[in-house]
Amino acid sequence: MDVSNLLIPAVLFFALGFLAQGVKSDLKFPPELAKALSIYLLIGIGLKGGIELSHAQLGEAVEAVIAALVLGFGLPIVAYVILLAGRLDKLNASAIAAHYGSVSAGTFLTAIAYLNAQQITYESYPVIMLAIMESPAIIVGLLLARFSRGSATHQDENARENHMGELLRDAFTNGSVILLFGGMVIGFVVKPDSLSTITPFFSTLFMGALSLFLLEMGMEAGKRIGEFRRVGWFLVAFGVLMPLIGGAAGLLVGHYWLGFGMGGTMLVAVLGASASYIAVPPAMRLAIPEANPSYYLTLSLGVTFPFNVIVGIPLYHYFAARLTGG
Amino acid sequence: MAQFHPMKLINIIANATLEERLIDIANAHDTSGYTILEARGAGSAGLQTGVLEGGSNILFMLIVTEAKLDEVMIDVEKLMKRGHHLACFVSDTQVLRREKFAN
Numbered sequence A: 001m002d003v004s005n006l007l008i009p010a011v012l013f014f015a016l017g018f019l020a021q022g023v024k025s026d027l028k029f030p031p032e033l034a035k036a037l038s039i040y041l042l043i044g045i046g047l048k049g050g051i052e053l054s055h056a057q058l059g060e061a062v063e064a065v066i067a068a069l070v071l072g073f074g075l076p077i078v079a080y081v082i083l084l085a086g087r088l089d090k091l092n093a094s095a096i097a098a099h100y101g102s103v104s105a106g107t108f109l110t111a112i113a114y115l116n117a118q119q120i121t122y123e124s125y126p127v128i129m130l131a132i133m134e135s136p137a138i139i140v141g142l143l144l145a146r147f148s149r150g151s152a153t154h155q156d157e158n159a160r161e162n163h164m165g166e167l168l169r170d171a172f173t174n175g176s177v178i179l180l181f182g183g184m185v186i187g188f189v190v191k192p193d194s195l196s197t198i199t200p201f202f203s204t205l206f207m208g209a210l211s212l213f214l215l216e217m218g219m220e221a222g223k224r225i226g227e228f229r230r231v232g233w234f235l236v237a238f239g240v241l242m243p244l245i246g247g248a249a250g251l252l253v254g255h256y257w258l259g260f261g262m263g264g265t266m267l268v269a270v271l272g273a274s275a276s277y278i279a280v281p282p283a284m285r286l287a288i289p290e291a292n293p294s295y296y297l298t299l300s301l302g303v304t305f306p307f308n309v310i311v312g313i314p315l316y317h318y319f320a321a322r323l324t325g326g
Numbered sequence B: 001m002a003q004f005h006p007m008k009l010i011n012i013i014a015n016a017t018l019e020e021r022l023i024d025i026a027n028a029h030d031t032s033g034y035t036i037l038e039a040r041g042a043g044s045a046g047l048q049t050g051v052l053e054g055g056s057n058i059l060f061m062l063i064v065t066e067a068k069l070d071e072v073m074i075d076v077e078k079l080m081k082r083g084h085h086l087a088c089f090v091s092d093t094q095v096l097r098r099e100k101f102a103n
Helices: A009-022 A031-053 A058-085 A090-101 A105-117 A125-132 A136-149 A155-161 A164-173 A175-189 A199-204 A206-231 A233-257 A262-273 A280-287 A293-324 B016-028 B066-081
Strands: B004-015 B035-039 B041-043 B046-048 B057-064 B087-096
Touching: A009 A105, A009 A206, A009 A293, A031 A105, A031 A125, A031 A175, A031 A199, A031 A206, A058 A090, A058 A125, A058 A136, A058 A233, A058 A262, A090 A136, A090 A233, A090 A280, A090 A293, A105 A125, A105 A206, A105 A262, A105 A293, A125 A175, A125 A262, A136 A164, A136 A280, A164 A175, A164 A280, A199 A206, A206 A233, A206 A293, A206 B046, A233 A262, A233 A293, A262 A293, A280 A293, A280 B016, A293 B046, B004 B016, B004 B066, B016 B057, B016 B066, B057 B066, B066 B087
Parallel strands: none
Antiparallel strands: B004 B057, B004 B087, B035 B057, B041 B046
């Protein structure tokens, strides 16, 4: 592994944000900026995926979708079992598990920046997988919670609130999914000439906006370090272990099942390894209110995200290269 | 001299995802209106920095007559019993033009 590969703007801006928080700098972002940037980034990546999909093979795309569903439904169950083995209560385990089956677009985009910097090509299908994997884990989390409530006193109230239909609607209509899929459909159907009018905004500026977003996420991650004691060292360790398990699953799926090259295999590993901090936390707040938000936000944003950006991405790259002989 | 009327001010600090539920409660009890402010802080749900949707709070403010206070509080308490992390506190207040607040 060559650490100098990490010297790319995306990673360095993330580190800068983390450092700014560490030295208690008075640097502040307007709170709405991160929300606005995440909307921009999700549309941008959706558009890019749609444009590339218009040249893709249907059979391969369907296969990638199935693989994404398998990862999205399977990983939360693995996470849940590990968390229960660590004696975490079932409702918190359900909520945390949902975060680890879902994905982080910020981590995925950092991985793309990493590949671009080294001129490594990659398949377009992982972008579709990113969009698909936002939702299944939310459903699994809710089902696990429903199953876990058992004798809990608020079982009736919360069970009534989480009808299956409503639950599915929430999982598939959450903002990230709408933006990713919407961007993808627009990128797919619009003719290249018309798309060129928005290319400067959504493509040329894209990596600059990602750097700003990661600067702020670095600060957010830094703020969560103070919460480590509250969540306990078992969960912090889980935040490092689970991406390794998810990453390994992604490597196997990307290489052996989907037959991707080094870049594509690494991106599937990143999908398996990353944990959501944009789409899933609000969904869990409503659906599993009994769970402690401090646990899942600290884990996905304060532990797993920095781990993946600094250690995970080069590690998945190394193993993807070993697997694919690249 | 201005004429003041006694009323109750309900303050609820909750995650932004609960905004619609709180509005539903206000509407269900036919209250005259509400005010929502974005809020940041820390508490039983951990750090709420206001940067990401899952970690953003709101301050939901509602002025009601004393007669209506109890029925609104019962619904707010139901949310708490479901496990939602929210803080609710009520204070005495005085308003000008009572008809603006008492439906």
